[in-house]
Amino acid sequence: MVSIEQYGDFETSWCPGCGNFSLLKGLKQALAGLDLAPHQVMVSSGIGQAAKAPHYMNCHMFNGLHGRSLPVAQGMKMANPEMTVLCESGDGCLYGEGGNHFLAAIRRNLDITLLAHNNQIYGLTKGQGSPTTTRGQVTKTQPDGVESDPFNPVAVAVAMKAGFVARAFSGEPDHLTEMIQAGIRHKGFALIDIMQPCVSFNKVNTFAWYKEHSYLIENHDTSDWHAALALADEFPERIPLGIFYEADKPLREDGDVLAVHEYAKDDLKAVLDSFA
């Protein structure tokens, strides 16, 4: 049995009370619960407070660039299909800078799990509006209130028929763990959009606000795409938590582990001969 202790306990640079703490704990619990040891897990992350998470746990890690965690994660998975690959970052990173990669990753449907730490604000750069900030919310860089509609990642993922779409909340740790586990178990691209209060910069979407606005999804058929879309459309007024949509989709062929793959020299020569 893998224990949560194997994932270690690190000092972080997060603010006391930040939602990232319970999110990280939920992730470690989920991995240990699935009996995955740290060396079986690769995590790619971007830049932001959320993206520091893999620094604070034992696992293989590639902490890359802002917005670019998904391409890196997909490269990892293609090179070594035997590993459990996760991608972790903030809403600005994944849906803003990395928006195009988000859409492409859903279409590509590799077996990776995306954990979006969604605090509806830019944390690390100190409180600017993010793609998921509610319209009208006043921030340091939007003093007249955000003038764009919020991006609804869950609705987009459902609309694109991503194989697994769920939302969780760092204030519901057991449910969060369950969602992460279900996402990892799903064979294909899985999105878990995780609401996570930023105590320093988001004074609107606070812990209490999320508690008040969120509820656990009940009696929903996760294979019902239209129902899933309708549920997703409740955001930002209400925040349903749980699995919105799940479907079996054609998965990329796994193929070889490239680090140990070698081609035969005769095959190379035959290929060269085709130029004669």
Add this chain to the structure above:
Amino acid sequence: MSEANINIVIGGGAGQGLATVGQLMSKAVIRAGYHLLVRQDYMSRIRGGHNTFSLRMGPDPVESPCEPINILVALNEETVALHRDELMDGGIIIADRKIDTGIANTLKVPYDELASKPLYYNVVALGVLGSTVCNDIGIIEELLAQTFAKKGSAIIEANLEVLRASYEWVKQQDFDFSCIAPPPEDAGSNLMMNGNEGIAMGALAAGCNFVTFYPMTPSTSVATTLINKGRRLGLKYEQVEDEIAAMNMALGASYAGARPIVTTSGGGFALMAEAVSLAGVSETPIVTVVVQRPGPATGMATRTEQGDLGFVLHAGHGEFPRAIFAPGTVEECFYLTHHAFGLAEQFQTPIFILSDQFLADSYRNVERFDVDSLPEIAGPLLKPEDSSYRRYELTDDGVSPRLVPGFSETLVRADSHEHAQSGVITEDPANRVCQNNKRLSKGNGLWEEVIGPDYYGEKGAEVVLMCWGSSLGACLEAADKVNGKSVGVLHFKQVYPLREEQFMDVLEQAGEVIAVEGNATAQFAKLVALETGFQVSGSVLRFDGRPLTPEYVLRGLESII
């Protein structure tokens, strides 16, 4: 160059199949044992326009494209109008009999009689051209049969019939053109390959097993060749959403143990610059192919230039080592790409191949590569040497052992931030200096491995032409044709880093050094000046989107030497 070599230009609109005629003719010429060099000139459109496929061929080695034309195959009238004046004395035009060429020495081809449908006009052109230069019809027949092998014997027979009729038709005609000299005796087993194919095959020979790309002319055929030829060797590939993803995905794969390549042109590379820097700091091996076309921005999509040296040299923020190769021939495309993979694996830093549209699309006859004697490229570790493994261990040469995650319980932690030896993010000033020095010191190893320039000519020549990349051939031929002066050529196939002692004596002993480059600002000469203090005395520069030719270089030299 002996007069035995001839220059055939096939011209027409896009969609008329001129590339097919050109490629089949090229293959026939190479199978017959001749030397060949192709220049393709095309417009960025799918139908119409004016395109040319030029074959310079003959029993003697050919180094570069040239301007005077021996045979002009005109698939439309525009070709005649545009290129008639380039015909040499005694040159001929091959055209549809309906086209009035205004030139007496014209083979007026009855396309509609020789072929039942326009579909076969390609084959008519091939037969007529092959017959005109007295290429063995047996070779062309075999080629056609192979080309249409999948389509069944009826189609093959129909094509062969048109071919034979066209080939025979030429023999009945009265025109003034003699067969070219026979090929050299020892030839016959050469390959036909262009620069992009050379790069792709060099990559495969180096064990490259992963390619990500976003299509961009003129680089795309590196990726398509890799995909078409590499799948059976186990290569994985992905056409991604953008160049940013291409580079980041390749880095993720590299981290996880793949041996990746990314292919692009200048505009795409601009998007990759961010991740070049990521490769530098995370010390992730990556080979990037940049096939140049004229910029700025979208520039001229299908034309050629050597204008991105400065960009590739500086791309990526922060300081980290890199090496840049600029092949001058298809052989160099192959061997330098293989070498680039070796360096990327060894020094864990971005390595670049800088080619251009001219070389990319230039088919040549190449001797079969000696794959058995290529040096082995050592891969990363699968198991750590001991339990104290750290990804960014400080070492004397700056190279830390690279471990692939997933084959042991040891964790591998890579980071884009400044990091400690363990890979953990830190802003400690002393650590920063150590890690930065560690990365930069890998540059010493790269410097040890620098491939010096090749010098052609006698030491202390009155004039030395200094060039890099694909301009080699035009310089060699131009040097040969300068009257009354000794001219040498100094060609750099590695353009960064530079090692002074490998070439300074040549520069210093030369009477005059003239930079010959396919850009407007003599980028390489400036780099040489920056690195060594040496100033060239003049330059011949071309930046009209067309490749350097010996004639262009000679015209440029007239006014300065």
